[in-house]
Amino acid sequence: MPLRAGRKQTACSDQGLLPDSTASPQPTRNQPMYPLEDGSFAPRNQWYVAAWSQEIKRSPLERVILDNPVVLYRTTDGKVAALAAFCPHRGFPLAKGDVIADDIECPYHGLRFGPDGACTLIPSQDVIPAACRLRAYPVAERWQWVWIWVGDPDLADEALIPDHFEARLTDPAYRNAGGNYFEVPGRYVLLHDNLLDLNHVPYLHKATFGGDGGGAVQIPEVVAKETTISCTFTQPAIDCPPFLSALFGYSGPVSRTYVSYFYAPCLHVIVDSISRLDPATGVTEQLGDLLHIHAVTPATATTAHYFQGEGQNFSHTEPCLSEAFRSSEMVRAALEEDVSATRFIEQSIAMNRGRLSEILLKADKAAVLGRRMLQALIDAEAPATR
Numbered sequence: 001m002p003l004r005a006g007r008k009q010t011a012c013s014d015q016g017l018l019p020d021s022t023a024s025p026q027p028t029r030n031q032p033m034y035p036l037e038d039g040s041f042a043p044r045n046q047w048y049v050a051a052w053s054q055e056i057k058r059s060p061l062e063r064v065i066l067d068n069p070v071v072l073y074r075t076t077d078g079k080v081a082a083l084a085a086f087c088p089h090r091g092f093p094l095a096k097g098d099v100i101a102d103d104i105e106c107p108y109h110g111l112r113f114g115p116d117g118a119c120t121l122i123p124s125q126d127v128i129p130a131a132c133r134l135r136a137y138p139v140a141e142r143w144q145w146v147w148i149w150v151g152d153p154d155l156a157d158e159a160l161i162p163d164h165f166e167a168r169l170t171d172p173a174y175r176n177a178g179g180n181y182f183e184v185p186g187r188y189v190l191l192h193d194n195l196l197d198l199n200h201v202p203y204l205h206k207a208t209f210g211g212d213g214g215g216a217v218q219i220p221e222v223v224a225k226e227t228t229i230s231c232t233f234t235q236p237a238i239d240c241p242p243f244l245s246a247l248f249g250y251s252g253p254v255s256r257t258y259v260s261y262f263y264a265p266c267l268h269v270i271v272d273s274i275s276r277l278d279p280a281t282g283v284t285e286q287l288g289d290l291l292h293i294h295a296v297t298p299a300t301a302t303t304a305h306y307f308q309g310e311g312q313n314f315s316h317t318e319p320c321l322s323e324a325f326r327s328s329e330m331v332r333a334a335l336e337e338d339v340s341a342t343r344f345i346e347q348s349i350a351m352n353r354g355r356l357s358e359i360l361l362k363a364d365k366a367a368v369l370g371r372r373m374l375q376a377l378i379d380a381e382a383p384a385t386r
């Protein structure tokens with residue numbers, strides 16, 4: 001008989017679920033799903049992932065970040081330029097143009113703009129009006145990501161980007177592979193809800209990771225700080241799930257702990273630690289960690305960008321195990337399941353005219369704290385920056 005962690009009862013209300021220290025607006029039935037209050041849907045004075053580094057080439061790419069259409073390209077020295085995406089002359093989308101040296105050329109009448117947004121050429125006249133320029137967005141490359149700041153540029157401090165070493169993304173003990181990307185037809189908060197409640201894994205991902213093998217169904221231990229949340233799930237004695245057996249080359253009893261770290265408002269890193277277990281003695285021997293890496297960026301109020309990668313700190317062989325896992329059909333299909341769930345719920349919200357009833361379970365604690373954290377970040381911003 002398979003080994004399996006026991007279940008606990010859950011409650012059907014949020015009373016008593018959350019510590020007083022986290023008190024702030026309570027989600028109640030038939031209220032707009034926050035953070036959507038006061039006309040804002042996401043904190044703007046924050047760094048967000050705009051793209052994988054490998055996506056940004058000399059040819060321009062357009063992407064909407066928090067309602068800002070942005071065109072991204074690389075200059076001759078390899079730096080990333082991020083500019084407002086529409087030509088100030090007639091609004092032509094610049095991503096359809098060419099990059100010439102360090103400038104982007106609008107294909108309609110040939111105006112050119114440098115990576116700082118300044119107009120460098122108007123073919124039909126010598127004088128360049130002062131207003132003829134594009135907004136240039138601060139960007140920073142970290143690990144395999146291009147981070148962007150669409151808020152007040154004077155506040156764009158790169159020290160505010162989550163510490164990538166602490167998050168294990170640049171820790172040399174780990175070999176990490178990014179590259180999965182999805183345009184999500186649902187609000188970014190729904191993806192955070194998803195990633196902050198891994199109880200969905202054995203159900204939503206039954207067809208991909210397998211029912212019992214996909215993860216624990218339990219109320220995790222949750223620790224919230226000002227802008228971070230960690231959730232710890234433990235499976236002290238289970239049969240090694242088949243997809244993990246394939247990665248570790250081991251099948252038999254294991255002890256599994258996975259800790260999901262949320263760095264508001266964008267990054268999630270799940271550290272999935274597997275140990276070989278001797279059920280007779282309870283002695284464990286670590287097989288290794290998997291990293292499940294996720295970044296969520298609001299595109300519009302009801303759409304999002306989803307970036308995903310995988311990592312490992314064992315078997316540093318060629319070909320890279322993380323890259324094979326990240327690009328596998330199974331992971332791709334599982335991510336599609338998350339994207340579909342987000343789309344379905346967004347459709348439910350639309351059918352309910354934005355006022356969706358929700359029943360909170362004990363297992364929703366981290367997701368609720370995550371929403372409160374996002375709302376607090378929005379509330380802390382001056383209205384002028386929204």
Ligand code: FES
Nearest residue numbers: 087089090106109
């Ligand atoms: S619209 Fe871009 S040059 Fe005219």
Ligand SMILES: [Fe+2]
Nearest residue numbers: 194200201338
């Ligand atoms: Fe999922």
